[in-house]
Every structure is written in structure tokens, then in C-alpha cells.
Amino acid sequence: MDCPVPKNDYDKILLAHGGGGTLMHRLIDDIFKSNFDNEILSQGNDSAIFEISGTKFAFTTDSYVVQPLFFPGGDIGTLAVNGTVNDLCVSGAKPLYISVGFIIEEGFPIEELEKIVISMKKSAEEAKIKIVTGDTKVINKKSGDGIYINTSGIGIVYDEVNISAGNLKPGDKIILSGKIADHGIAVMSARENLEFETEIKSDCAALNGLVDEIFSVSKNIKVMRDPTRGGVAGTLNEIAKSSGLGIKIYEDKIPVSEPVRGACEILGFDPMYVANEGKLIAFVKSKDAEKVLLKMQSHHLGKESVIIGEVTSENPARVIMKTVIGSSRIVDMISGEQLPRIC
Amino acid sequence: MDCPVPKNDYDKILLAHGGGGTLMHRLIDDIFKSNFDNEILSQGNDSAIFEISGTKFAFTTDSYVVQPLFFPGGDIGTLAVNGTVNDLCVSGAKPLYISVGFIIEEGFPIEELEKIVISMKKSAEEAKIKIVTGDTKVINKKSGDGIYINTSGIGIVYDEVNISAGNLKPGDKIILSGKIADHGIAVMSARENLEFETEIKSDCAALNGLVDEIFSVSKNIKVMRDPTRGGVAGTLNEIAKSSGLGIKIYEDKIPVSEPVRGACEILGFDPMYVANEGKLIAFVKSKDAEKVLLKMQSHHLGKESVIIGEVTSENPARVIMKTVIGSSRIVDMISGEQLPRIC
Numbered sequence: 001m002d003c004p005v006p007k008n009d010y011d012k013i014l015l016a017h018g019g020g021g022t023l024m025h026r027l028i029d030d031i032f033k034s035n036f037d038n039e040i041l042s043q044g045n046d047s048a049i050f051e052i053s054g055t056k057f058a059f060t061t062d063s064y065v066v067q068p069l070f071f072p073g074g075d076i077g078t079l080a081v082n083g084t085v086n087d088l089c090v091s092g093a094k095p096l097y098i099s100v101g102f103i104i105e106e107g108f109p110i111e112e113l114e115k116i117v118i119s120m121k122k123s124a125e126e127a128k129i130k131i132v133t134g135d136t137k138v139i140n141k142k143s144g145d146g147i148y149i150n151t152s153g154i155g156i157v158y159d160e161v162n163i164s165a166g167n168l169k170p171g172d173k174i175i176l177s178g179k180i181a182d183h184g185i186a187v188m189s190a191r192e193n194l195e196f197e198t199e200i201k202s203d204c205a206a207l208n209g210l211v212d213e214i215f216s217v218s219k220n221i222k223v224m225r226d227p228t229r230g231g232v233a234g235t236l237n238e239i240a241k242s243s244g245l246g247i248k249i250y251e252d253k254i255p256v257s258e259p260v261r262g263a264c265e266i267l268g269f270d271p272m273y274v275a276n277e278g279k280l281i282a283f284v285k286s287k288d289a290e291k292v293l294l295k296m297q298s299h300h301l302g303k304e305s306v307i308i309g310e311v312t313s314e315n316p317a318r319v320i321m322k323t324v325i326g327s328s329r330i331v332d333m334i335s336g337e338q339l340p341r342i343c
Numbered sequence: 344m345d346c347p348v349p350k351n352d353y354d355k356i357l358l359a360h361g362g363g364g365t366l367m368h369r370l371i372d373d374i375f376k377s378n379f380d381n382e383i384l385s386q387g388n389d390s391a392i393f394e395i396s397g398t399k400f401a402f403t404t405d406s407y408v409v410q411p412l413f414f415p416g417g418d419i420g421t422l423a424v425n426g427t428v429n430d431l432c433v434s435g436a437k438p439l440y441i442s443v444g445f446i447i448e449e450g451f452p453i454e455e456l457e458k459i460v461i462s463m464k465k466s467a468e469e470a471k472i473k474i475v476t477g478d479t480k481v482i483n484k485k486s487g488d489g490i491y492i493n494t495s496g497i498g499i500v501y502d503e504v505n506i507s508a509g510n511l512k513p514g515d516k517i518i519l520s521g522k523i524a525d526h527g528i529a530v531m532s533a534r535e536n537l538e539f540e541t542e543i544k545s546d547c548a549a550l551n552g553l554v555d556e557i558f559s560v561s562k563n564i565k566v567m568r569d570p571t572r573g574g575v576a577g578t579l580n581e582i583a584k585s586s587g588l589g590i591k592i593y594e595d596k597i598p599v600s601e602p603v604r605g606a607c608e609i610l611g612f613d614p615m616y617v618a619n620e621g622k623l624i625a626f627v628k629s630k631d632a633e634k635v636l637l638k639m640q641s642h643h644l645g646k647e648s649v650i651i652g653e654v655t656s657e658n659p660a661r662v663i664m665k666t667v668i669g670s671s672r673i674v675d676m677i678s679g680e681q682l683p684r685i686c
Contacts, residue, residue: 010453011452011453011454012449012450012451012452012453013447013448013449013450013451013452013453013456013481014449014481015449015481015483016481017447017479017481018447018479018480018481018482019481024479027453027479028477028479031453031456031457031460032460032477032479035457035460035461035463035464036443036460036463036464036467036474036477038473038474038475040440040473040475040476041473041474041475041476041477047476048440048442048475048476050440050475052398052439052499053396053397053398054396055395055396055398057497059440059442059475059476059497060442060476061442061443061444061476061477061478061493061495062444062478063444063445063446063478063480063493064480065446065480065482096395097383097391097393097402099391099402099403099404099495100379100404101404101405101406101444101493101495102406103406103408103446103491104356104360104361105356106355106356106357106358107355107356108355108356109354109355109356110353110354110355110356110370110374111354113356113374114374114378117374117375117378117379118378120378120379121378121379124379130381130383130384131379131381131384132381132383132384132391132393132402133383133384133390133391133402133403133404134371134375134379134384134404135404135405135406135493136360136361136367136370136371136375137361137406137407137408137491138356138357138358138359138360138361138362138683139361139408139488139491139684140358140488140683140684142485143487143488144486144487145482145483145486148446148480148482148491150404150406150444150446150478150493150495152404152442152444152493152495154400154402154497156395340481340483341482341483
């Protein structure tokens with residue numbers, strides 16, 4: 001049973017309020033949704049979807065506060081572009097334009113700023129989107145951690161595409177585009193100066209090319225998400241809760257690389273809760289699942305795509321994992337985040 | 344003569360890089376524009392303007408880092424909504440939707456967060472726009488100053504309206520919508536705990552209603568701007584530089600309230616460089632200037648509107664002020680900002 005915690009059980013913001021778990025969702029519901037209430041916001045998607053003169057748009061925003069700013073496989077700049085591109089494309093939209101707002105700490109080296117800007121430029125080129133407007137604010141020394149970046153993005157929703165947890169039906173298949181937990185472990189290893197036998201790199205990438213491919217073979221995609229904060233477990237829980245249906249996944253199908261599995265064991269993390277920045281979860285109508293899977297596997301970002309489970313009528317609003325030893329366990333949403341400041 | 348300073352004369356970010364003066368413009372040109380270069384960004388307006396399926400859109404972003412968070416006449420929440428609404432409407436667009444990205448410091452009181460959110464809700468209602476999507480990040484204690492807010496906004500450009508410094512012609516009149524420097528002085532007095540005989544309140548307000556009225560009587564508005572960072576002097580200099588024409592203004596026409604004038608004298612500030620958050624500068628074709636002025640004066644935010652000067656062919660790219668004693672002086676852009684963290 002869910003035990004709703006009273007609104008005022010915390011009077012101060014905790015790090016966990018930013019972690020993609022139950023605490024963050026409660027903050028959003030209690031403070032933001034209840035005040036800003038309108039029919040577009042209440043859709044509760046990664047992007048707002050609205051129609052203007054017959055065209056359906058997606059609009060999204062994300063701030064990036066990752067520490068450290070540079071990590072194996074990327075930096076705050078690659079994250080800031082790809083993260084917002086991904087929020088748009090998993091909403092069923094073709095990303096077009098993004099804005100960038102820099103908040104820079106006094107004393108930040110201009111050389112590092114330029115490195116970050118060049119990463120953003122390259123990521124924008126790869127994702128085939130344009131950075132069209134920006135803003136720069138400078139804050140006093142010790143009022144920041146070098147640099148924070150906000151990007152907001154606009155895209156056009158694909159024709160005949162309707163992404164919504166409300167569309168889900170028992171039997172829909174769940175496809176995951178590859179190995180999980182690389183991003184979180186890469187950032188963590190950079191933060192703590194950990195060295196593993198094999199360097200673990202962030203999977204940070206723009207998913208709009210892969211999404212384009214998916215829509216070229218099927219419009220029967222019910223829900224798509226990029227499992228960032230809160231990891232695959234957090235994302236699946238959000239979807240189970242908003243659809244009211246159950247989700248069954250198979251432990252032996254969840255792809256985790258050996259180095260990441262090892263690092264998670266050493267650090268005491270469950271890879272299911274660790275952030276990804278270049279992975280896609282697609283909920284597909286059963287009859288189209290095989291076709292979509294093959295198409296995903298033909299794309300360089302989806303080579304290791306696999307069906308990890310399905311939607312069920314049993315266990316409403318719950319995520320259940322069939323373990324390798326054959327038992328079932330509930331995969332719950334955690335309250336905060338194992339790894340803060342991961343994006 | 345302009346003396347271009349070499350790119351690498353600073354190797355670290357200074358507070359002045361965020362001040363709306365020459366240093367900020369150099370940073371934008373050297374690092375941002377040169378890397379993100381595209382035809383939309385290079386328009387160099389407050390908002391990006393682009394066309395999608397026959398409709399012209401404006402898209403803008405701004406981060407708010409004001410200190411203190413609460414000040415007479417407003418708070419960071421009212422600023423965050425009105426500032427972005429104003430960037431859209433001075434670009435000739437009707438603001439529709441905005442996003443909000445919160446970066447909150449661990450330990451920030453939830454009560455204060457809710458006060459800010461309620462200010463945003465009220466400002467959005469007054470401006471008749473919707474907050475449709477958001478993001479929340481939490482940063483560690485001492486990695487922030489309580490809260491930073493980014494808002495990005497989308498609007499639709501009015502038919503037959505074309506706002507661009509390139510449209511200016513000698514003889515165009517310059518209308519200012521009211522008294523200047525209230526916002527900067529209100530924030531400064533709150534920051535320094537200064538008490539003046541009369542409380543000085545920020546002029547923070549959404550200008551889209553006033554802009555609506557202006558367009559109802561004339562589409563011959565060449566340029567509009569809200570003189571925030573860098574003040575009226577900074578804004579006029581930007582316009583003079585991008586148009587390549589001269590700007591002549593009359594000191595005795597510039598409206599400043601007595602309390603603000605007194606505070607500026609005590610603090611050693613020139614009100615021409617102090618930020619405003621609810622004022623409009625409109626460059627209007629001479630034949631329509633009287634009509635636009637009257638319409639502005641009939642709106643509650645434009646009651647004290649006044650023609651402060653005109654565009655000239657003399658003094659290209661310069662702002663010249665006719666002083667009360669009859670002499671002329673150059674009103675230059677300053678390198679940084681008299682008052683950092685004002686918005």
C-alpha cells in the first residue's frame with residue numbers, strides 16, 4: 001500500500017528532492033503542479049505538448065548541474081544538448097531548436113567555458129538541431145560550482161504519433177536500447193577518482209536519429225522514455241503509476257556491461273537505479289515489437305536492443321522483476337537518488 | 344574610435360561578464376556566437392525568430408540570479424515570469440507559453456520556495472500566459488545562493504510586425520514608457536538594507552498588455568526593448584551599434600522619480616545605467632509617434648510615457664545626450680555593470 005506522507009514532513013529542500021524519486025515527485029505535485037495547474041502542464045510528460053495553427057509542438061526544459069563538469073565520454077555541454085534533444089524525441093517530436101542559459105561562477109576559466117561550448121556545438125551538429133538563443137549570468141565566487149547550464153527545446157510532434165502512458169494495454173512489449181548504468185558510473189568514477197580495469201564511459205548521446213528510425217517502421221509506440229535520473233527502475237515506476245497497469249521485466253534480459261556490474265558491486269549501487277544518458281525505453285504494441293526491435297538493432301545506438309518485459313493487468317501500478325533464480329520481486333521507486341548531481 | 348581588445352585579455356570569468364556591458368558582448372561574440380553560429384542566432388535579438396509551417400515564432404531564454412531573492416515590489420519569481428514575457432513581447436510577439444527550470448540549494452526553506460512559486464503563478468495569470476513544463480535540480484549546500492530560476496518562452500509574432508535595428512531611419516522617434524532605474528535601486532536597497540524616506544519599489548511588470556495596445560494603433564514600430572541589465576544607456580548603445588545610426592536623447596526628457604534620483608546621488612550611480620524591469624523603449628516612425636505615445640499614456644503601465652529623442656544620421660553608432668545646460672555628451676556603454684546580480 002502507498003502511504004502518502006503529509007505535505008509538510010520536510011521544511012527544507014534535501015538533495016534527494018532533485019533525485020528523480022518519490023521525494024521529487026511529491027515536491028512537483030505539492031508545490032509546482034498545484035500552483036501552476038493548467039491542462040498542458042498536467043499531462044505530466046517530459047515535454048509539454050500543444051497545438052498552434054494546426055501544428056503540434058513539444059516544448060521542454062532541463063538544467064544541468066553535474067559534478068564534475070568533465071567525465072569520461074562527455075561533459076556538462078554534451079549532456080545539456082543531448083538531454084534536451086532526448087526529452088523532445090521521447091515525447092514523439094522531432095527536435096528543432098534549443099536555447100541555452102549559462103550561469104557561470106566568477107573566476108571560472110574561459111578556456112573551460114570554451115571547451116564546454118565546443119562540446120555543445122558538436123553535439124548540436126550531430127543531433128542536427130540549432131542553438132538559436134541564449135543568456136549568460138555571472139554569480140559571485142562560491143555561489144556556484146563553476147557552471148550550470150539550462151537548455152530548453154522545441155520540436156514538432158510526428159504525424160500520427162501519440163505518446164502517452166494512457167495508451168498502454170496489457171501485452172505491450174518493452175524494448176530497452178542497450179546496456180544500462182554507464183553514465184552514472186562514469187560520472188561517479190570521475191567524481192571519486194576511481195579507476196577500474198576498463199574505463200567506463202558515459203553513454204551520453206542524442207536519441208533522435210534512433211527515434212526517427214523507429215517511427216519509420218511503426219507508429220504504434222505507446223510510450224518512450226530516456227531513463228536518466230532514477231534509472232530504468234525509476235522510469236518504469238513512473239510509467240506503471242501513470243498508466244495504472246503492471247510492468248513485468250526479466251532480470252536476465254537487462255543488459256549491463258561487466259565493468260559496470262563490477263563497479264556497481266564495489267560501490268554498492270543497483271544498476272537499475274543508475275542514470276543513463278543515451279538509452280531509450282520504448283513500449284510497443286505487441287504485433288509491432290519484433291519489427292521495431294530489428295530496426296533499433298540496425299542503428300548504431302540500438303545495436304544491443306532487447307525486449308526486457310511487458311505490460312500486465314496484474315500488479316497494477318507496480319514493477320515486478322522475474323529474477324534469474326525464478327522468483328519475483330517488486331522493483332520500487334527509491335525516495336531520492338543513489339548518486340546526486342548526475343546530470 | 345573603437346579599440347578592439349584581444350580575445351584573451353581575460354582568462355577567467357569576471358562578474359562584469361554578466362553585466363550587460365561591453366565585456367558581456369565580447370564574451371557572447373567571441374565564445375558563443377562564433378561557435379553556435381547559425382542564421383537565427385546571428386539575428387542577435389532578445390528572442391530568436393523563426394518560421395514553422397507559415398507561422399512566425401519567437402523563442403527566448405533567461406536565467407535569474409538576483410540577490411536578495413525578495414525585494415520591494417517583487418521577488419525572483421515575478422522577475423522570472425515578467426522578464427521572459429517582456430523579452431518575447433519586445434520582439435514583436437504575443438507570449439504564450441513558458442518553461443521553468445529551478446536550481447535549488449540544499450537546505451532552502453520550502454516555505455520560501457512556495458512563496459516564489461505563488462509569485463510566478465500570479466505573474467503568469469496577470470500576463471495571461473501559461474507555465475507548461477518544468478525541471479527541478481538540487482545542488483549541494485554552499486553551491487548556490489538559495490535558488491536560481493531559468494525561464495524560456497514561446498510566442499507568436501504579430502502579423503505585419505518586423506522588429507529589427509536594421510529598419511531604423513533618421514527621424515524615427517524614441518518613446519520611453521515611464522520613470523527609470525526603480526528596479527535596480529529597489530534591489531540595491533534591499534541588498535544593502537538601505538532605508539530611504541520613500542520606499543523605492545521595483546517596477547517589475549509584464550509589458551505584453553502595453554505592447555498589444557501599441558500594435559492596435561500602429562505597426563510602424565521599428566525596434567522595441569526593455570532596458571534591463573545595462574539600463575537605458577546600455578540598451579540605446581546596443582541599438583545604435585546594430586543599426587549603425589546615431590541616437591540623440593534629451594536629458595530633461597528622461598523621467599526619474601525624486602526618491603530614485605536622490606538614492607542614485609547618495610550611492611554614486613547614474614540612473615541611465617540602472618536596470619528596469621517594467622519599462623519599454625519603442626522606436627517609432629515619426630508620423631505615428633504621437634498616436635503611439637497617446638495610446639501608451641492611456642495604459643496603466645505607460646501613463647508617464649514620453650518621447651526622449653530620435654534617430655540621427657550624425658554620430659553613427661553613438662548615443663549623444665543633450666544636457667539640461669545645453670551641451671552634448673556621449674553616453675557610452677560601460678564595460679560591466681554598476682550593480683551585479685540585479686536580475
